[in-house]
Amino acid sequence: MPVLEVKNLSKNFGGLKAVNNFQLTMEEGEIVGLIGPNGAGKTTVFNLITGIYFPSAGTINFLGEQINGLPPFRICQKGIARTFQNIRLFKENTVLDNVRTVFHPRIKYGLLDALFRTPRFNAEEERVNREAMEFLAALNLADRSAHKASGLPYGDQRRLEIARSLACRPKLLILDEPAAGMNPNEVSRMVDLVRMIKEKFQLTILLIEHQMGMVMNLCERLVVMDFGQIIASGTPDEIRNNQMVLEAYLGKGATVA
Amino acid sequence: MKISRQTIMLLILAAAFFALVKGLQFAGVLNAYWQLVLDQALVTVIGALGLSLIYGFTGQFSLGHAAFYGLGAYTAGAIDIVYGNGNIIFFFVSILAGAALAGLVALLIGLPILRLRSDYLGIATLGFGIIVKVGMDNANKLIPVLGGATGMSGTPQTAHFDLIFILVLIIILLVRNFVFSTYGRACTSIREDEIAADIMGIDTTRFKVLAFVLGCSLAGLAGGIYAHRYPFLHPASFDFLKSFDFLLIVVLGGLGSMTGTIVTAIGWGFLMEVLRAVLGENFIDWRGVIYALILIVAIILRPQGLFSGKELGLLLPRPLQTGQGKERSHAGTGS
Ligand SMILES: Nc1ncnc2c1ncn2[C@@H]1O[C@H](COP(=O)(O)OP(=O)(O)OP(=O)(O)O)[C@@H](O)[C@H]1O
Ligand SMILES: [Mg+2]
Numbered sequence: 001m002p003v004l005e006v007k008n009l010s011k012n013f014g015g016l017k018a019v020n021n022f023q024l025t026m027e028e029g030e031i032v033g034l035i036g037p038n039g040a041g042k043t044t045v046f047n048l049i050t051g052i053y054f055p056s057a058g059t060i061n062f063l064g065e066q067i068n069g070l071p072p073f074r075i076c077q078k079g080i081a082r083t084f085q086n087i088r089l090f091k092e093n094t095v096l097d098n099v100r101t102v103f104h105p106r107i108k109y110g111l112l113d114a115l116f117r118t119p120r121f122n123a124e125e126e127r128v129n130r131e132a133m134e135f136l137a138a139l140n141l142a143d144r145s146a147h148k149a150s151g152l153p154y155g156d157q158r159r160l161e162i163a164r165s166l167a168c169r170p171k172l173l174i175l176d177e178p179a180a181g182m183n184p185n186e187v188s189r190m191v192d193l194v195r196m197i198k199e200k201f202q203l204t205i206l207l208i209e210h211q212m213g214m215v216m217n218l219c220e221r222l223v224v225m226d227f228g229q230i231i232a233s234g235t236p237d238e239i240r241n242n243q244m245v246l247e248a249y250l251g252k253g254a255t256v257a
Numbered sequence: 258m259k260i261s262r263q264t265i266m267l268l269i270l271a272a273a274f275f276a277l278v279k280g281l282q283f284a285g286v287l288n289a290y291w292q293l294v295l296d297q298a299l300v301t302v303i304g305a306l307g308l309s310l311i312y313g314f315t316g317q318f319s320l321g322h323a324a325f326y327g328l329g330a331y332t333a334g335a336i337d338i339v340y341g342n343g344n345i346i347f348f349f350v351s352i353l354a355g356a357a358l359a360g361l362v363a364l365l366i367g368l369p370i371l372r373l374r375s376d377y378l379g380i381a382t383l384g385f386g387i388i389v390k391v392g393m394d395n396a397n398k399l400i401p402v403l404g405g406a407t408g409m410s411g412t413p414q415t416a417h418f419d420l421i422f423i424l425v426l427i428i429i430l431l432v433r434n435f436v437f438s439t440y441g442r443a444c445t446s447i448r449e450d451e452i453a454a455d456i457m458g459i460d461t462t463r464f465k466v467l468a469f470v471l472g473c474s475l476a477g478l479a480g481g482i483y484a485h486r487y488p489f490l491h492p493a494s495f496d497f498l499k500s501f502d503f504l505l506i507v508v509l510g511g512l513g514s515m516t517g518t519i520v521t522a523i524g525w526g527f528l529m530e531v532l533r534a535v536l537g538e539n540f541i542d543w544r545g546v547i548y549a550l551i552l553i554v555a556i557i558l559r560p561q562g563l564f565s566g567k568e569l570g571l572l573l574p575r576p577l578q579t580g581q582g583k584e585r586s587h588a589g590t591g592s
Binding site (some may be wrong): 044050051052071072073077081082084088089090091092093097100101102103104105107109111114115116117125128164165168171 | 261296338431435438439440442443445449450452453454455456457458459513558566587
């Protein structure tokens with residue numbers, strides 16, 4: 001059974017067809033890259049999958065179950081977590097609290113346990129603290145746990161967003177430009193990081209990225225969008241030599257450099 | 258049950274405060290008038306903590322907190338006038354009934370409105386406050402005991418400093434336990450970024466409603482206690498300016514800080530009495546101007562509030578040993 005199955009997905013904003021008849025099937029353990037020029041509709045696809053927008057048409061199935069129409073928090077609880085192109089952390093909260101917050105749906109104590117600090121509450125909070133620290137450690141943020149999220153340097157904020165989404169225990173992780181604004185050195189570290197978390201947490205990963213070094217290195221398969229539509233898909237090598245893709249990125253008449 | 262060191266320290270501090278007040282009473286420094294001011298300030302602490310949950314921790318702007326305070330006061334007062342006889346049991350039954358009614362009404366208002374991802378709550382609660390005020394002014398036409406525009410009197414004055422103090426302490430502990438739990442984290446995540454919270458698996462509507470209902474219940478509880486400590490309830494005590502009082506306390510204390518709310522609520526009560534003493538009769542007329550001035554000065558001097566997001570160590574949970582030093586967890590500011 002495919003992890004993700006998107007069929008005939010469309011989204012209109014007024015007259016603008018931001019996404020038009022988009023298709024995507026992902027098998028377990030795949031890393032797929034979604035690329036395309038600015039405004040192609042990539043983030044809109046992510047917003048449709050995670051339930052921020054309702055599709056104008058089409059269906060989205062996750063592990064065989066239709067999820068379009070569900071509110072975002074339910075989709076997350078089913079096993080899809082994401083990061084944001086423009087980082088959206090809980091800024092004024094601590095790094096640790098950013099991660100601990102998303103444990104909520106799996107917490108095994110009730111309101112009364114919390115209000116009266118029962119043994120069940122204490123035990124469960126201890127577990128949450130321990131596991132949250134493990135996620136932070138995996139992303140090299142353990143020593144920042146007490147800092148305010150907004151006080152972290154940019155790269156740390158990107159990694160905290162990843163730590164937070166991993167703490168949702170997703171099966172499908174979708175990353176919106178995780179390496180945006182990073183230098184080649186940092187990009188290659190991000191590539192290693194994505195590989196590491198994929199193995200460690202057994203993830204299927206869908207990734208938007210403009211940094212070609214990142215997608216070409218990481219993805220087994222690429223889907224290219226332009227003006228809301230898929231214009232090409234295939235292995236990185238196939239995409240590299242695809243005339244339509246070059247035109248979309250560089251304009252008509254472009255040739256392989 | 259394990260009681261943390263922080264809780265023990267907090268109880269010691271509370272005991273010291275209690276002893277200080279008792280000492281002042283014994284020495285005759287704290288006369289009946291200032292005792293009433295102190296008791297009412299403590300009642301305000303409970304109501305303000307309610308708004309702190311709603312606005313300071315969950316980021317939902319409410320302009321009608323006094324209406325819920327009033328609902329609690331009138332409900333508890335009326336129950337005790339009709340059924341009570343000065344017995345302490347009726348005090349508890351009636352204040353819990355007041356809190357429950359305020360919470361129920363908050364649920365009815367919150368459910369439709371808090372579904373929306375926007376600031377309609379401010380408008381809705383403002384409107385609700387006006388409706389409640391009109392209702393209080395005319396309540397005697399339906400239920401004579403409520404007194405209408407001339408006010409209601411006759412509630413047994415069962416509450417006194419000792420009782421109020423213990424109730425405040427219990428509420429502080431409960432609010433602290435709420436804030437530093439998965440429920441509090443869900444609430445602050447909504448304040449920080451509602452869409453991100455939703456995407457990360459938090460049922461935002463549910464927690465906005467929960468915070469609103471709990472916060473309004475605390476207002477109702479505070480109102481019920483007030484009715485048992487001040488013999489004369491008047492609709493004007495629960496109008497928009499009173500809602501503004503609560504709002505100022507929470508904002509000036511610093512959003513997302515229980516410490517700030519508690520300290521400011523008590524300070525505010527005394528400040529108002531001092532101003533009343535200085536300005537005499539004119540105080541009522543000048544109240545609005547004074548509020549505005551205090552707000553402007555505070556925004557210029559300390560826009561983030563007195564304690565913005567910081568807590569007295571005693572209110573924090575047991576620090577986490579992370580290996581890399583101690584965690585100074587706090588719930589963050591709302592600014
Ligand atoms: N909420 C919205 N309302 C109206 N138009 C929107 C909305 N969201 C996106 N769009 C439009 O839809 C188109 C696709 O936007 P989208 O953000 O999906 O592009 P993208 O491929 O992620 O681009 P980038 O690489 O710059 O992030 C753009 O023209 C954008 O202006
Ligand atoms: Mg985008």
